[in-house]
Amino acid sequence: MNSEPAGVAPLxxxxxxxxxxxxxxxEHYQIIRNLHxxxxxxxxxQRGERLTAEAAGIYLDYSKNRITGETLRxxxxxxxxxxxxxxxxxxxxxEKINSTEQRAVLHTALRAPESERIVVDGxxxxxxxxxxxxxxxxxxxxxxSGRWQGYTGKRIRNVINVGIGGSDLGPVMAYEALxxxxxxxxxxxxxxxxxxxxxxxxxxxxxxxxxxxxICSKTFTTTETLAxxxxxxxxxxxxxxxxxxxxxxxxAVSTNAEEVSKFGIxxxxxxxxxxxxxxxxxxxxxxxxxxxxxxxxxxxxxxxxGFHAMDQHxxxxxxxxxxxxxxxxxAIWYNNFFDAQTTAVLPYDQYLKxxxxxxxxxxxxxxxxxxxxxxxxxxxxxxxxxxxxxxTNGQHSFYQLIHQGTRLVPCDFIGFCNALKxxxxxxxxxxxxxxxQTEALAFGKTxxxxxxxxxxxxxxxxxxxxxxxxxxxILADRLTPYTLGTLVALYEHxxxxxxxxxxxxxxxxxxxxxGKALAxxxxxxxxxxxxxxxxxxxxxxxxxxxxxxxxxxxx
Ligand code: G6Q
Numbered sequence: 426m427n428s429e430p431a432g433v434a435p436l437x438x439x440x441x442x443x444x445x446x447x448x449x450x451x452e453h454y455q456i457i458r459n460l461h462x463x464x465x466x467x468x469x470x471q472r473g474e475r476l477t478a479e480a481a482g483i484y485l486d487y488s489k490n491r492i493t494g495e496t497l498r499x500x501x502x503x504x505x506x507x508x509x510x511x512x513x514x515x516x517x518x519x520e521k522i523n524s525t526e527q528r529a530v531l532h533t534a535l536r537a538p539e540s541e542r543i544v545v546d547g548x549x550x551x552x553x554x555x556x557x558x559x560x561x562x563x564x565x566x567x568x569x570s571g572r573w574q575g576y577t578g579k580r581i582r583n584v585i586n587v588g589i590g591g592s593d594l595g596p597v598m599a600y601e602a603l604x605x606x607x608x609x610x611x612x613x614x615x616x617x618x619x620x621x622x623x624x625x626x627x628x629x630x631x632x633x634x635x636x637x638x639x640i641c642s643k644t645f646t647t648t649e650t651l652a653x654x655x656x657x658x659x660x661x662x663x664x665x666x667x668x669x670x671x672x673x674x675x676x677a678v679s680t681n682a683e684e685v686s687k688f689g690i691x692x693x694x695x696x697x698x699x700x701x702x703x704x705x706x707x708x709x710x711x712x713x714x715x716x717x718x719x720x721x722x723x724x725x726x727x728x729x730x731g732f733h734a735m736d737q738h739x740x741x742x743x744x745x746x747x748x749x750x751x752x753x754x755x756a757i758w759y760n761n762f763f764d765a766q767t768t769a770v771l772p773y774d775q776y777l778k779x780x781x782x783x784x785x786x787x788x789x790x791x792x793x794x795x796x797x798x799x800x801x802x803x804x805x806x807x808x809x810x811x812x813x814x815x816x817t818n819g820q821h822s823f824y825q826l827i828h829q830g831t832r833l834v835p836c837d838f839i840g841f842c843n844a845l846k847x848x849x850x851x852x853x854x855x856x857x858x859x860x861x862q863t864e865a866l867a868f869g870k871t872x873x874x875x876x877x878x879x880x881x882x883x884x885x886x887x888x889x890x891x892x893x894x895x896x897x898x899i900l901a902d903r904l905t906p907y908t909l910g911t912l913v914a915l916y917e918h919x920x921x922x923x924x925x926x927x928x929x930x931x932x933x934x935x936x937x938x939x940g941k942a943l944a945x946x947x948x949x950x951x952x953x954x955x956x957x958x959x960x961x962x963x964x965x966x967x968x969x970x971x972x973x974x975x976x977x978x979x980x
Pocket of ligand 1: 643644646
């Protein structure tokens, strides 16, 4: 079939690199590529206050980027030429912008207030969203108050989320991020990896009689999650003895009621969501049930309000004042013009330790694509590689490369003006380091400055810092559930902005499929007692043969 799928906006055919703004940016890049941040700041004493934007409690300082007013003007022009406004409206309006899966992309509906109306296929989805939220809140309340008891009448003390990818990374990131607000007399654990170690360690020294498993799987067919769910069922029933106990110790988050019920979970204890919620955009749906139990409904709703505030900003603010748009366009600038291959996200808050891992999926699964919406190959780079660790740990590890390596690594620094639980002057030490790093990266240290310190000639080159290393600084008052919502939405929409410019489908993930299918073929080759003739390439055949031989030799 050559025709475009029904319900999909007309696919652009003009290549990105042929657009007037792109061509102008290429020329402009040649002019400013060697311009130093030292110069830019010297020329404009107000730059550090001018090149900032603020919304929903998030302050973005983007002044330490290698841009001029003209760069910004051209990037905003590029967004216009790529129809960003139309695409934003299409997303919020419930159009099927996930064209390869022919689905609407409406994670923004998950945080819409009850008064809003969002229609998908003729149905207003907002009441359904709130109904699930209310059920989650009521269930969480039962668990936390002790009214929901295990099969033997004991109170639930351990909640274990079993899921992977989008059904794990969001819950675990948000649980860690909001631990300050979480119940301290309950344990929350997360099992994702099919490696038995993950299951074994998560269930060490806990009592099945006091444990509730949330089996979190949109499809309820994911191999890893089902393997872990069955291991959990066996582990629980070994102690509880009676299959009827499953109803008391297992609930599900899924869209697949049939499989949930086959597993033995009471459909009344299934929390649903919709096919217009992508896995990596689902932590604010029922997928966040573990977060809801940990932090309580009020905090969960505050997080949703934060998401919504950023959604509104993204939808309505002019591009040159729009935080996600600015961050998305800056990412394009470095990725496609400076040829930066990676980008680092460096939260100066230990609670955000899983934020970089969460963003890896959000950014790379969304925008790691090699064809445009119309199926033609792109002739430009798409998603950068994302990585990061919390400050200050990274400073004593990989920051060396960011400061003095040969690669350009644009960084996002994230910090908070107030600590949640101040400890002496630790917060000042932490934030002084954040500010110092962005200063050092931008301005460096010249050879003459190093010489003036009395450094011997031979050592000067080693102690010289070029600077001109770009950073964004994202500053908020404190890490609250609301702030976390705004932060996640900020990155979601920045990723969308980049995907629109690259003209790709940011909401599918076909790249995950091939490995999954091949693993299904190999599983019996490892499990079978008799030798199965192998028909892979010579490397894969030899590895499987060696694995089988060595395993037998050890047993
Ligand atoms: C995310 C992806 C993927 C998905 C997992 C789990 O956007 O779709 O990471 O979340 O594969 O899928 P299930 O929730 O269906 O088990």
